[in-house]
Amino acid sequence: MALPETPARPAPANAEAYCVKCKATRPVSDGQIVTVKNGKSALKGKCPVCGTTMMKFLSNKQAASAPAAPAAPAEGG
Numbered sequence: 843m844a845l846p847e848t849p850a851r852p853a854p855a856n857a858e859a860y861c862v863k864c865k866a867t868r869p870v871s872d873g874q875i876v877t878v879k880n881g882k883s884a885l886k887g888k889c890p891v892c893g894t895t896m897m898k899f900l901s902n903k904q905a906a907s908a909p910a911a912p913a914a915p916a917e918g919g
């Protein structure tokens with residue numbers, strides 16, 4: 843069963859990812875938190891220097907700390 847598509851959320855202003863072209867970690871431009879096929883969250887954005895698309899997988903904790911996160915029903919608090 844396919845999961846419904848999760849709309850991308852804006853990434854935190856301080857979000858960073860690794861640029862394979864620059865071979866350096868940089869703050870992402872146009873950063874977004876997206877959900878990938880396996881249900882994990884990833885930070886997606888552009889390198890501010892060369893414009894290459896950057897992607898970094900996030901832990902659930904990191905993804906949850908992103909702003910505008912949908913309130914997920916927590917069980918067993």
Ligand SMILES: [Zn+2]
Pocket residue numbers: 861862863864865889890891892893894
């Ligand atoms: Zn770059």
